Amino acid sequence: MKSIAERKVLLQVNNIKQHFTVKNDALFKPKTVVKAVDGISFELYEGETLSIVGESGCGKSTTGRAILRLDEPSAGEIYFGGENLLTVKKKDMRKLRGDLQVIFQDPFASLNPRQKVKQILNEAMATQKSVVKEKRPERMKELLEYVGLPLESLERYPHEFSGGQRQRIGIARALAVHPKLIICDEAVSALDVSIQAQILNLLKQLQRQFNLTFLFISHDLSVVRHVSDRVMVMYLGKIVEIADKKSLFDKPMHPYTHALLSSIPVPDPTIKHERIILKGDVPSPINPPKGCRFHTRCPFATDLCQETEPELRELEKGHFVSCHMVEKI
Amino acid sequence: MAEKEIPILEVKGLKTYFTTKKGTSKPVDGIDFVLNKGETLGIVGESGCGKSMTSLSILRLIPSPSGKIAGGSILFKGKDLVKLPESEMRKVRGNDISMIFQEPMTSLNPVIPVGEQIAEAIRLHQNLGKKAAWEKSVEMLRLVGIPSPEKRAKQEPFQLSGGMRQRVMIAMALACSPEILIADEPTTALDVTIQAQILEIIKNLQKQLGMGVIMITHDLGVVAETCDQVVVMYAGNIVEHTSSKELFANPKHPYTQGLLASLPNITEDVEELRTIEGTIPSPYNLPKGCRFSSRCPHSKDICSERNPELFEVSDDTKVRCWIYSDNWNNQSKREEECLNEKHS
Numbered sequence: 001m002k003s004i005a006e007r008k009v010l011l012q013v014n015n016i017k018q019h020f021t022v023k024n025d026a027l028f029k030p031k032t033v034v035k036a037v038d039g040i041s042f043e044l045y046e047g048e049t050l051s052i053v054g055e056s057g058c059g060k061s062t063t064g065r066a067i068l069r070l071d072e073p074s075a076g077e078i079y080f081g082g083e084n085l086l087t088v089k090k091k092d093m094r095k096l097r098g099d100l101q102v103i104f105q106d107p108f109a110s111l112n113p114r115q116k117v118k119q120i121l122n123e124a125m126a127t128q129k130s131v132v133k134e135k136r137p138e139r140m141k142e143l144l145e146y147v148g149l150p151l152e153s154l155e156r157y158p159h160e161f162s163g164g165q166r167q168r169i170g171i172a173r174a175l176a177v178h179p180k181l182i183i184c185d186e187a188v189s190a191l192d193v194s195i196q197a198q199i200l201n202l203l204k205q206l207q208r209q210f211n212l213t214f215l216f217i218s219h220d221l222s223v224v225r226h227v228s229d230r231v232m233v234m235y236l237g238k239i240v241e242i243a244d245k246k247s248l249f250d251k252p253m254h255p256y257t258h259a260l261l262s263s264i265p266v267p268d269p270t271i272k273h274e275r276i277i278l279k280g281d282v283p284s285p286i287n288p289p290k291g292c293r294f295h296t297r298c299p300f301a302t303d304l305c306q307e308t309e310p311e312l313r314e315l316e317k318g319h320f321v322s323c324h325m326v327e328k329i
Numbered sequence: 330m331a332e333k334e335i336p337i338l339e340v341k342g343l344k345t346y347f348t349t350k351k352g353t354s355k356p357v358d359g360i361d362f363v364l365n366k367g368e369t370l371g372i373v374g375e376s377g378c379g380k381s382m383t384s385l386s387i388l389r390l391i392p393s394p395s396g397k398i399a400g401g402s403i404l405f406k407g408k409d410l411v412k413l414p415e416s417e418m419r420k421v422r423g424n425d426i427s428m429i430f431q432e433p434m435t436s437l438n439p440v441i442p443v444g445e446q447i448a449e450a451i452r453l454h455q456n457l458g459k460k461a462a463w464e465k466s467v468e469m470l471r472l473v474g475i476p477s478p479e480k481r482a483k484q485e486p487f488q489l490s491g492g493m494r495q496r497v498m499i500a501m502a503l504a505c506s507p508e509i510l511i512a513d514e515p516t517t518a519l520d521v522t523i524q525a526q527i528l529e530i531i532k533n534l535q536k537q538l539g540m541g542v543i544m545i546t547h548d549l550g551v552v553a554e555t556c557d558q559v560v561v562m563y564a565g566n567i568v569e570h571t572s573s574k575e576l577f578a579n580p581k582h583p584y585t586q587g588l589l590a591s592l593p594n595i596t597e598d599v600e601e602l603r604t605i606e607g608t609i610p611s612p613y614n615l616p617k618g619c620r621f622s623s624r625c626p627h628s629k630d631i632c633s634e635r636n637p638e639l640f641e642v643s644d645d646t647k648v649r650c651w652i653y654s655d656n657w658n659n660q661s662k663r664e665e666e667c668l669n670e671k672h673s
């Protein structure tokens with residue numbers, strides 16, 4: 001990885017919020033607001049892999065969807081190559097959509113079952129106008145080669161492939177339009193470990209080959225440790241810690257990160273590590289706790305934590321933590 | 330000690346087959362293992378290798394009529410469950426042997442308060458009055474770490490979080506103090522922090538109740554943290570059966586070795602992960618020889634000709650691989666001779 005000074009910011013997220021208004025079944029009750037993402041800022045450098053980790057419901061996918069404008073964020077700015085994604089005109093957005101691609105957990109759900117792989121890839125290239133018609137057959141062959149699928153695959157339907165192969169089709173489709181940034185939302189979570197390893201290797205290799213930038217969303221911390229340059233930990237719609245991979249895993253500072261890392265089951269019975277077992281569940285994002293959102297489960301919480309929300313502070317170079325007590329614990 | 334007691338469960342030559350339009354599939358094809366009181370046995374392997382069908386067979390819950398137990402025996406404290414009439418089997422389920430699943434809603438009724446469901450399960454097997462059963466139900470909810478259990482008992486499943494539902498299901502499964510708990514991917518759908526809570530609960534209850542646990546999982550980390558002995562399955566066969574310690578220190582079967590090598594490591598950096606090329610064979614079209622042969626880096630002629638038996642490598646380790654037979658070295662010699670002939 002290049003030093004921070006040399007790196008070019010590809011994506012800049014400024015204080016985005018995503019508040020979903022949900023209707024109540026009861027007639028006269030006020031509407032409830034789900035604060036799925038509640039004011040987060042970060043940047044993504046060209047060619048890096050930044051991972052977002054955290055328990056389900058903490059806002060990982062919502063963050064990805066906001067960047068893709070699949071849901072319009074309620075507030076904030078997202079700059080991509082200098083342009084604010086949230087205010088660009090429709091026709092400019094089409095071009096940008098090609099630069100930003102996504103791979104989901106369940107490739108089956110995102111691939112049209114009635115289309116052959118050929119049609120799937122063709123459609124991706126046609127909507128983005130990224131490859132002229134005459135060049136498309138050539139490009140398809142190239143894409144299959146990149147993702148390690150046999151040429152015959154073009155004439156087959158998604159259901160004829162295994163889970164790992166379908167994920168390769170999803171990757172080929174994302175690559176079809178020459179993207180700069182790929183958001184991988186739990187892209188390997190449904191795969192068996194031996195297949196997962198194949199896909200992770202492929203993603204890394206493609207990243208080197210095409211200088212891709214990845215925003216890698218996952219709840220699997222071992223996978224994250226393997227793929228990331230930097231890691232961002234979210235809790236209830238907020239960033240609690242963000243750092244380069246090595247400092248985060250070797251020297252986690254936030255109490256939540258500590259607990260999360262200590263919960264990972266280690267595939268080695270001779271290692272008996274100390275486990276911090278958190279009490280209870282994550283509170284609801286409808287009425288998140290006041291002050292530090294983690295205070296209801298935090299073993300170090302003080303009165304201050306219940307009242308005042310901690311800021312995200314840079315405690316070491318590139319290592320940001322949002323906790324009042326971090327210097328004292 | 331364990332040798333003198335009869336094991337609580339002894340599975341011998343178990344075969345579970347399905348007959349469908351596509352042909353016959355053999356998800357469980359000759360499985361043997363022994364579970365002792367208080368012990369945890371892990372069953373691991375890729376999806377589709379027959380883990381769930383093995384556990385459903387033990388409770389005789391295989392989808393019928395397409396599926397049936399085609400052979401073998403399942404001895405619960407010496408009594409063969411395969412031969413038991415359904416009415417007797419019903420007394421075993423939930424009472425002697427309980428099961429928890431990945432998706433708690435498969436065993437919970439969505440419209441009945443959870444406390445009532447547990448109380449009902451208790452009354453089915455124990456001679457308790459309504460009130461006593463309800464109290465026991467609340468007690469069980471407390472035991473599995475549900476906060477304010479009196480209040481929660483009155484709620485319906487959808488009012489609870491995923492982790493809480495999982496705990497309710499465990500409470501229900503354990504309400505009658507079973508001798509065996511079968512946990513089929515009990516934490517796969519949960520976050521790691523909740524997984525840690527649930528595994529802790531199972532461990533503590535196991536200590537208190539002395540039950541045997543069969544832990545089915547594809548997560549080798551969970552195996553390392555919970556299991557005493559481990560069975561590795563591949564395409565309906567056991568390919569390795571050993572102690573948990575030995576499995577991680579000295580994996581013997583090429584499949585087990587590949588599986589461990591393809592895990593991303595939480596403490597060590599590698600640029601590229603090792604992989605197992607290819608995919609599992611279709612259960613309708615199993616290869617004649619070793620079922621792993623199409624993916625195995627060590628495969629030789631004999632491997633594609635005959636499926637190896639489980640060779641006993643040491644007291645507590647069995648491996649289904651020709652490498653651990655005398656034939657292997659002979660085969661190597663034969664191949665060398667062939668090569669030499671060609672060269673001379």
Ligand SMILES: Nc1ncnc2c1ncn2[C@@H]1O[C@H](COP(=O)(O)OP(=O)(O)O)[C@@H](O)[C@H]1O
Nearest residue numbers: 020034036055056057058059060061062063285
């Ligand atoms: N369209 C929506 N309407 C209402 N709530 C939503 C919507 N999308 C997500 N949420 C809620 O926002 C929170 C964050 O969700 P999500 O970003 O999917 O979490 P993650 O990906 O980290 O598991 C959750 O509580 C979820 O229920």
Ligand SMILES: Nc1ncnc2c1ncn2[C@@H]1O[C@H](COP(=O)(O)OP(=O)(O)O)[C@@H](O)[C@H]1O
Nearest residue numbers: 347354356376377378379380381382383392612
């Ligand atoms: N209802 C069914 N009809 C036919 N075959 C089935 C049925 N259910 C399961 N099988 C077969 O059993 C095999 C093993 O399934 P299972 O035990 O669920 O695997 P695991 O739990 O290891 O993922 C599957 O690959 C499938 O071929």
Ligand code: SF4
Nearest residue numbers: 292295298305323324
């Ligand atoms: S701010 Fe307080 S409650 Fe929040 S993580 Fe730090 S110590 Fe815990």
Ligand code: SF4
Nearest residue numbers: 619622625632650651
């Ligand atoms: S029997 Fe042969 S193919 Fe099968 S695992 Fe052993 S070496 Fe590999």
Ligand SMILES: [Mg+2]
Nearest residue numbers: 060061062186
């Ligand atoms: Mg998500």
Ligand SMILES: [Mg+2]
Nearest residue numbers: 380381382513
């Ligand atoms: Mg299963």
